[in-house]
Amino acid sequence: MPTIIIDPVTRIEGHSKITIQLDDEGQVQDARFHVTQVRGFEKLCEGRPFTEMPALMARICGICPTSHLLASSKACDDIMAVHIPETAEKLRRIMNLAQITQSHALSFFYLSAPDFLLGMDADPEERNIMGVVRKYPQMARDGIKLRQFGQRVLETLGGKRVHPGWIVPGGVSHPLEAAQRDAILAEIPEALRITRAALQWFKGQIEKFRVEVRSFANFPSMFLAMANDTNEFSAYNGWLRFIDANLNVVADHITGTDYLNYIGESCNDDSYLKSTYFKPLGLKDGVYRVGPLARLNMCQSAGTPQADEELAEFRELERHSVLSSFYYHYARLIEILFSVERMQTLLHDPEILGHNVRAHAAPNQYEGVGYLEAPRGTLIHHYKIDQNGLIESANMIIATGHNNQAINHGVLQVARQFVKGNKLEQGMLNRVEAVVRAFDPCLSCSTHAAGMMPLDIQLLDADGQMVDRLLR
Amino acid sequence: MTRALILGYGNPLRGDDALGLLAAERLRALVPEAEILTCHQLTPELAAALAECDAAIFLDAAAMGTPGTVSVTRLTPQPSAASLTHHVSPQALLELAQSLYGHSPRAYLITGVGESFAPQAPLIASFEPEQLEISTSPSEEFAAELTPAAAAALEKICRLVPELLANFPALW
DSSP: EEEEEEEEEOOOOOOOOEEEEEEESSSSEEEEEOOOOOOOOHHTTTSSBBGHHHHHHHHSSSSSHHHHHHHHHHHHHHHHHHOOHHHHHHHHHHHHHHHHHHHHHHHIIIHHHHHHHHHHOOOTTTTTTTHHHHOOHHHHHHHHHHHHHHHHHHHHHHHSSSOOOOTTTTEEESSHHHHHHHHHHHHHHHHHHHHHHHHHHHHHGGGGGHHHHHHHSSOOOOOEEETHHHHHHOOOSSSEEEEEETOEEEEEOGGGGHHHEEEEEEETEEEEEEEEEEGGGHHHHHOOOOOOHHHHHHOOOOOSHHHHHHHHHTTTTTTSSOOOOOGGEEEHHHHHHHHHHHHHHHHGGGGOOSOBBBBOOOOOOSSEEEEEETTTTEEEEEEEEOOTTEEEEEEEHHHHHHHHHHHHHHHHHHHHHHHOTTTTOOHHHHHHHHHHHHHOOOOOOOOOOSSOOEEEEEOOOTTSEEEEEOOO | OOEEEEEEEEOSGGGGGGGGHHHHHHHHHHHTTTTEEEEEOOOOTHHHHTTTTTTEEEEEEEEESSTTOOEEEEOOOOOOHHHHHHHHOOOHHHHHHHHHHSSOOOEEEEEOOHHHHHHHSOOOOOOOGOOOOOOOSSSGGOOOOOHHHHHHHHHHHHHHHHHHHHTTTTTT
8 A cells, every 4th residue: 555654754853653544546544643752861860869860851852851750840849749839840840831831832833834934835945944944034033932932931030041940849949039020020011022022923814724623633522621710721739620522511620639530641652742531531532631622622721811802803713612723823822912911911920030949858658649731731750659759650642732632633633634645746745744733732752852853755656666755 | 441241141951061151250350341141041142232232152061073172163143044033053043133123243252162961960969958058049069060171161262352452443
């Protein structure tokens, strides 16, 4: 059977490939997304002291180390059975919002903007960030500025941009100083301006992407995100909630180890990334999505004025939940707006400069779980320790794992819509990659990537003979 | 006054790869008037900082060549076709500074050839439960240690950089 292989998928975090199976007429039969790297963090942390976990787990990724640091510290708080000081919680929340800001800015401006600005069918030589720089320098400057803002907040609080320390079991290691707070606050108006401009611009472009909106993993599914009593947007505190495509609550108040009753993990033969599913419905029917789209579908309000206005407009896209994964991009921008606004409120809170920022305790439980909304979705860290505080086992469920089934559905849907197997065109295959990009998957990239990644797509006929080839 | 930027980059957990980083840190005291930046790898955001200086020196470790040797290369802006997400060359950064902010500094790349890029020793060599300390980053004693060849290259770099900066723009 002829197969098209896209290897590696470009402009995403990490290494993956896509295979598209064609029938003899060149029609798409099946398509699969494979993650080709294995990291093994769950195994290699066994035997380490639990207090080492935040620093160790942060090494899972160079883009979202802060998210792992936070989820891991929350799991350790649980093991120590402490309530962290209020100031520490607020500081951690700022850290999480800064992380969401810089990661979303990277996804939107660096990775996906070339498709929006230059077109899905543009020459790949041109369709990259340098092409954006040449044609839309203001947009490129804005993207750099916004990401810089997010990173500067992380650096100010955590001491460095990548792999910051500072967040520790029990709170944070030292308080915020007034001068640091003022420096961050001074940059907020510009960050808000950039985000509003990007939103305004993106909304004006949506019409051009009607076919993509229709076919980019656009299907009814459940959604998972953190929720709380107020039904406001929540990225740090709360429990887990599943809703269906009509916004009905399917499962709620999931805390601690309860997640094991609701989330199943299944290994795949053709990918190192496990697929999760809503356990009560099984692997096939239990597909759900996480991340910006899930979070905006889940909350009733953002809780900040500008983001609330945007959220109201976003909701008008559909009667119930917004289902097209193309709108992940849109949701991401609204989340940046929310994050910057919320950071501003938190920084104006006089308590933010408080000096009580850390609770100290020895282990009080043999098990601990931490939930967090990372940029890409719900992140779960779950540890068990022995009587010496050493890790016996660790389980981590990472946003991209939750989305794995949905990404696969999306890849097939887009391939069926766009790929005509008799003659390959760059634009067809770019759309197959672009649906993956919409989820902004993070395949746990290491900080030191192995150089350049060329793209080689081969179309093979039933006898394995190459009939067409695209290189870039 | 010349606005100078020294940018050292590398991975402090990979032996001599830390050469550029450590040299930049050392230069903080030797050329106090220069702005010093250190990072694991070059990212597009650095273009903004580059656009605000007249002279820029990139410090990196090299894996090819005779360990201990130092090379100095003058850089000019050059567009890169790569997606600029994981790997940006100094030349592409200069190009980015030029096209986005209308200015790119005169620039040099100084590399020192390292000998070993093997990962450093484990972060915690021994563990005694009664001394359980909450730590968030590798302690100082496990910070990067260079091979003698790389350390010699670092010395050379630390002599070269002040000299280059003192002779701006004549040598640039």
